[in-house]
Amino acid sequence: MAQSREGTYSFSLRGRNSFYREFFYQPFFAIFAKTVSAPGSILVGCFGDVAWIRVEGAGSHQNSERLRDFSRRRIREGTESFVVDLANCPTMDSTFMGTLTALALELKRRGGKGAGIEILNANERNRVSLTKLGLQNLMRIDEEGTSWPDERELVAQNLSRPLAPADLDRQERIEMVLEAHEALIKANAENRSRFQDVLEYLQRDLESNSA
Numbered sequence: 001m002a003q004s005r006e007g008t009y010s011f012s013l014r015g016r017n018s019f020y021r022e023f024f025y026q027p028f029f030a031i032f033a034k035t036v037s038a039p040g041s042i043l044v045g046c047f048g049d050v051a052w053i054r055v056e057g058a059g060s061h062q063n064s065e066r067l068r069d070f071s072r073r074r075i076r077e078g079t080e081s082f083v084v085d086l087a088n089c090p091t092m093d094s095t096f097m098g099t100l101t102a103l104a105l106e107l108k109r110r111g112g113k114g115a116g117i118e119i120l121n122a123n124e125r126n127r128v129s130l131t132k133l134g135l136q137n138l139m140r141i142d143e144e145g146t147s148w149p150d151e152r153e154l155v156a157q158n159l160s161r162p163l164a165p166a167d168l169d170r171q172e173r174i175e176m177v178l179e180a181h182e183a184l185i186k187a188n189a190e191n192r193s194r195f196q197d198v199l200e201y202l203q204r205d206l207e208s209n210s211a
Contacts, residue, residue, distance in 0.1 A: 039063040040089065041162035044070050045155060050081045052155050055089035056162070059096035061177055066163040067096070068176065071103045080107055080115035083148060085155065087121035092129055094195065098180025101187045104138045116140060118147060134188035171209050178202040 040057020051074045053067065071082065082103065086092075100117060107115040118140040122130065127143065130136060140147075168176065181198055184191045 039165070042066045042070070043159040043162050045159050046074070046079070047151055047154065049079060050083055050151075051079045052083045052085065052151070052159065054085040054087070054155065054159050055092075057089065059086075059089050059092040061093060061095035061173070061180075063165070064095050064099040064180060065166045065168055065173075065176055068099050068102070069166060070163055075103075075106065075110075080110060080112040082107070082117045083120060083151075084117060085120045085152075086123070086126055089126065090123065092126055094133075094184065094198075095177050095180045097129060097133060097135065098182075098184045099176075101133075101135060101138065102180060102183035104135075105183055105187060108138070118142060120147060120152070121145070133184055133191055133194075138187050171206065174202055174205055178206070 039062030040055055040059060042063055043054040043056060045052045051071070053070070055063075057063075059067075074082070084100065104117045107117065116139065119130070120142050122141060122143075127141060130139070130141060142148075178199065181195045181202075184195060185199075
């Protein structure tokens, strides 16, 4: 990976097909850019023993810490069932999907009855992204649109206040991205080859900052 005069970073993508360039690597570059687009919002609510998360806009490294922190709080309070509504989420990058994966792995480790994540209203692009990484084996993806019919309407009427962004410094954000990609590899060993160069760079960067 080389640094340009503008302060952004680039990977060699030899051997990577267009799917990975579009869905995974380009969003990762923005972590190191001086300017980035506005992040999507994360709206949340709890309905009975279910935590409901609705993503408004793109799911990316820019709002993954909100998803992570909310999920961790809910798990500490005993929540083991999560619904993620992607109706208004056009795309997800690998950090966001890795954050979902880390949550799913933790719920699986706890092994509670009914514990897990269900994905609602995923468009074709997001379904492809999830299945390419093998995450359909870890999360329930409602492809027919029949899950939670009553709750969907209730949520639409009551979720209105977005989670506030966390003020992460550069090192904290890199640690978050690293954890997300490690979760993707833990969930599916085939993901190692897809993200090995990302992991190596992040690990070197963290080591240099702590030296």
